[in-house]
Amino acid sequence: MRPFRQVSSPVCALPQPNVDTDQLIPARFMKRPRSEGYGSFLLYDTRFDEAGAPRTNPVDDALARGAQVMVARRNFGSGSSREAAVYALVDAGFRCVIAPSFGDIFSGNAVNNGLLPAVVDEACVETLLAADVVSVDLEACRVWAGEAVFAFRIDPVWRVKLLNGWSDIDLTLSHADAIRAFAQADRLRRPWARLDSN
Template sequence: MTPIVRLQAIACALPQINIDTDQVFPARYMKEARRPPSGYAPYLFHDLRRGSDGELREDFPLNAPINQGVGIIAAGRNFGSGSSREGAVYALVDAGVRCVLAPSYGDIFAANAVNNGLLPARVDEHDMEVLFTLLAPGGVRMNLDLQACNLTVERRSFDFTVDPVWRTRLLNGWDEIDMTRRHAEDIAAWCRHDRELRPWAQLPFEPAAA
């Protein structure tokens, strides 16, 4: 995964609360067993972005020309609730979104986000209201520093929180296996000691090198 240390991007406000995974990525577009090469970006917020006639809605913020290329989404509480659909995260990432700001998240969505290099940053609800106002004109750029857990927009500064383990993973672009590999020397030392202590418990062959 691509590490996130500092992020400079257009931020778009979606002030609704309880945006669930079906709103982020409707289930009917998961027709293929595998993620298509073209990605899921065209289906991101599909039913919110389009009217019953299929045409893009002018009143939906992500459709505004000034918000094209958005990299950060600021949303209301309980973002990504509902099903465990990882396709919701795929759609965000495929569209170029690297961070979502919200007061709270669906637990499974937040874990899926980190697994795919997407930062689920928690921002105080009062600060989110201020951010919604600052981002309302559209096309507003935000600077985010994951090392300091701080973001700035329109010369205003805000703190956010993220699970410390998730923060480490995102700063380094690590998945869960990488988190284990960073302890490789300690694991190897334990294995050597265990072979000396319990030779009778060892396999009769050496595992193949990775």
């Protein structure tokens, strides 16, 4: 996974609350293997009509400008636990979603796929939705839109994982010395608890 430090990007503004995972990627597209990429199905029903003809929409405009940051209102990524919603965002080129709140499972899936779910106060969202370009700094936990600067929140463990590009296994391995020291001390404290390896 690619480490996340900073990104400066045009904004993809999605000014509605409760964007759920079925909106992010409708279930009918999830039969395809991930290797084919899910980016083209991101917010499909927002971007295309029933016949598959493109609608005028802010998502395609933002993607054409190289947007890597999406800004939305509260409860982004609610609904079912489908990880494909995160795949669609990542495969479309997004590195960060900024919103006042996120679905819990969506947030975990996002971090595990290198996508930053940055939580900001509701009052900040209006400024960010109106911005053309934003800069996001995970080390400082700050987002800039012109002269405006806002703090964002993220779980400290998730922050470490994203900064280093770590999976859960990598995070565990970062504590390998402490784990070994504990195991050695535990052998001395409780030798009866260790099975004979012979």
